[in-house]
Amino acid sequence: MPELPEVQAHVERLERALTGTALERFEQLSFTALKTASPPPEKALGAELESVRRRGKHLLLGFGEVTFVVHLMQGGRLKWDPKLAPRPRYGLVRWRFADGRALLLTEPGTERKAGVWVVAGDPLAQAPLAGLGPEADTLTAEQMAELFRQHSARIHTFLRDQDVLAGLGRHAANEVPWQARMSPFAQTKTLGDEGAAAVVAGIRTVVDEGLAYERTRDDMSASKDRPAAVHNRTGEPCPRDGTPIRAVEYSAYTVNYCPTCQTGGKILADNTTSKFLK
Numbered sequence: 001m002p003e004l005p006e007v008q009a010h011v012e013r014l015e016r017a018l019t020g021t022a023l024e025r026f027e028q029l030s031f032t033a034l035k036t037a038s039p040p041p042e043k044a045l046g047a048e049l050e051s052v053r054r055r056g057k058h059l060l061l062g063f064g065e066v067t068f069v070v071h072l073m074q075g076g077r078l079k080w081d082p083k084l085a086p087r088p089r090y091g092l093v094r095w096r097f098a099d100g101r102a103l104l105l106t107e108p109g110t111e112r113k114a115g116v117w118v119v120a121g122d123p124l125a126q127a128p129l130a131g132l133g134p135e136a137d138t139l140t141a142e143q144m145a146e147l148f149r150q151h152s153a154r155i156h157t158f159l160r161d162q163d164v165l166a167g168l169g170r171h172a173a174n175e176v177p178w179q180a181r182m183s184p185f186a187q188t189k190t191l192g193d194e195g196a197a198a199v200v201a202g203i204r205t206v207v208d209e210g211l212a213y214e215r216t217r218d219d220m221s222a223s224k225d226r227p228a229a230v231h232n233r234t235g236e237p238c239p240r241d242g243t244p245i246r247a248v249e250y251s252a253y254t255v256n257y258c259p260t261c262q263t264g265g266k267i268l269a270d271n272t273t274s275k276f277l278k
Contacts, residue, residue, distance in 0.1 A: 001074045002220055004136060004167035005210025007054050010078065010220050014059075015052040018097065022048045023063055025096040033092035033105065035115045035128075039066060043120075049097075056132045056166030060123055061095070068095075069117040069129060076107040076114030077220060092116075132166040137207045139165075145196035148188040155191070155199065156184040156255055168203070171223065174231040174256045176202040183263045184248075184255050230256040 002010075026041040028034050034041070044063035051062040059078060061068040070078060081094060081104035088094075090106040093116050097103075107114040119126050136159075139147070151164050158164060159173040168176070177184045179202030182195065191199070209227045214220070224232060229239050234247040238258040248255040248268050259267055 001057070001169045001171075001223075002072050002076075003057060003169040003171055003210070004054075005207055005214050006220050006226075007057055007059060007072070007167075009211055009214030009217070011052050011054045011059055012215070013218070014061075014078075014103075018049050018101075018103075019052065020048050021101070022046060022098040023095060024098045025094075027094040027096065029088070029091040029093060030112060032112045033115055035117045036119065039118055039120045041066075041068070041116075041118045044068070044118075055124060055129050056135070056162055057169065058129060065120055067119050067123040069119060069123055070105065071115055071117075071128065072105075073107070073113040073115075074111075075109060076105060078103055078105050079219060080104070132162055133164045134166065136165045136167040136172075136203050139200060139203075141193065141197035141200045144200050145193050148191055148196055152187065152189045154185045155182065155188055158188050159199075170253045171226060171228065171231045172203070172206050174254075175206045175228060177262060178202075178230045178258060179205050181261050183268070184257050185268060230258060232256065 023044050023046065026045065044066040047063040047066065049061060049063055053060040053062065057071065059070040061070065072078065081088065081102040084102055088104055088106070090108050091104055092107055092112070092114060093105040095103045105114060105116065117128055123129055147164060151158060153161070155177055156173045159168050159176055160170065174184065176199060177186070180195070180198035182198065186195070213227050230245050233245045234256060236245050237243065238245055238261060241258065241260045243258050243260040245256055246259055246267060248270050257263065257268065259265055
């Protein structure tokens with residue numbers, strides 16, 4: 001799933017390319033793509049794109065009084081559409097601009113979880129953005145420690161909870177604990193001020209490295225291409241100490257970690273109880 005670095009870099013690309021361009025046509029290509037009924041997307045027609053922003057993992061396309069909030073979910077992409085096919089493969093929504101260019105929201109597969117919300121007024125105060133936590137890369141160590149006290153969870157779960165912390169996902173939830181040299185199953189209530197400082201530093205490193213890479217590209221990367229020390233690296237050597245990266249498999253995601261520099265040589269049980277094994 002695209003996370004803060006991937007979405008932010010794409011926001012910057014779209015902002016450079018499209019700001020000031022008028023929207024000529026909005027095409028809903030999939031019944032499930034549009035998540036709101038009012039205001040109608042046609043209200044934005046004729047208006048110029050005034051801003052492209054990010055909140056959490058969402059993109060915000062601002063046309064005057066109307067904002068399109070786009071969530072890519074796992075496999076969605078917002079990309080240029082030079083062909084303008086009547087039924088583009090995997091197409092969900094298309095924005096056509098007065099200069100002839102078009103943006104196409106696509107999502108492979110059959111789940112169709114990516115979507116678009118059309119909102120009037122302040123989008124940050126409305127669904128789906130109103131309930132999001134603070135931006136993950138803006139917190140101080142003191143603020144992170146307070147969040148730890150308020151939300152007791154494994155750090156891997158904590159980092160993925162958008163209601164607590166916005167912008168991170170499975171990739172960062174694996175990479176940040178590695179950067180912080182802590183178990184992905186460490187409980188937030190036990191980490192204290194020192195652990196909070198290490199997590200904040202880890203988030204900034206992961207976000208900065210991700211942004212630096214994404215800004216070299218013309219499009220959004222795939223998960224396998226993103227800089228990673230442990231994420232999706234099962235069996236490969238840890239960049240710090242050479243220990244093979246281990247995995248705890250769940251139905252929807254995989255937890256990756258180095259047993260030497262994160263868990264003191266202990267192997268995490270590969271089941272939902274997540275107990276330590278000798």
